[in-house]
Each structure stands twice: as structure tokens, then as C-alpha cells.
Amino acid sequence: MINLLDYSACVVPVTFVDKEIDIKNEAFVPTCEKDKECQDGYDPELYHGAPVSVQVVGRRLQEEKVLEYAAILDDALKAQDSSKLPN
Numbered sequence: 001m002i003n004l005l006d007y008s009a010c011v012v013p014v015t016f017v018d019k020e021i022d023i024k025n026e027a028f029v030p031t032c033e034k035d036k037e038c039q040d041g042y043d044p045e046l047y048h049g050a051p052v053s054v055q056v057v058g059r060r061l062q063e064e065k066v067l068e069y070a071a072i073l074d075d076a077l078k079a080q081d082s083s084k085l086p087n
Contacts, residue, residue: 002055007057007058008057008061008062008065009056009066010056011054012055012070012073013052013053014052015051016052019045019047022044
């Protein structure tokens, strides 16, 4: 849809799937059939190590804004990661 509308977009890498942390939620209750399909398709073993990203999207011809917001988000994510590091 984003390409069809010719919107500006940028992907910001966040982390990687960790099968020890990103376990399947067995208590999950789907709200619709598509929701159930998505949950059933998640396999922590299969996706272990896969990249997790956030996509920043803006309107047409707003590339500069999208890149600036992506940079702000990236800086915030890096600051959060560095605050978890031991001194």
C-alpha cells in the first residue's frame, strides 16, 4: 500500500528475534481468523535470529521528514540500549 500511494518510507533496525525471550504466548486469544492465522504461524525456533525493524512512513515528497524521524527513533533506541549496559 505504501508503494502504491508513493509514500516515503524508511526502515530502522531494532533487534533480532530471540527464541528464549520471544516465546509463543499460549494464553493468546485471537480477535478474528486472520489474528489466529498470524499467531499460529509464529514459531520461535524458525524465526530465531531474524531481524526486527520499525518502518517510518510519511506522505509523498516528505523524504527529509521521514529520514529525520527515523534518525530520532534510531538515536532513542541506541540510548535505551546503552542505558542497559553495565558501567
